Amino acid sequence: MTLLKSGMYDFVGTDLHHEKHLKALTDIAEKYPVREMLKISPILNQSLLDHISDVKSQHIAG
Structure with a gap:
């Protein structure tokens, strides 16, 4: 969260392999104003x- 709060995120992506990974991301999104921090x-x-x-x-061209 420190990098996100500091505006130091350049690329955003996920690598979900298990339902618990989705749950962890969902919990963070519910706890913090992630969209606002990403702005x-x-x-x-x-x-x-x-x-x-x-x-x-x-x-392709050349």
Whole structure:
């Protein structure tokens, strides 16, 4: 939570393998204002997807 509260999150993702992992994330989301905390972080997920798309386009073109 320290990184999130400090606005130091760059990428957001999950790796769920068990129901208890989902429960842990749900508990955190219910306990803390996660959406509000994420607003101060420069979430870069979209820029990564854009980069991958650009690389694929360049590869196809040439």
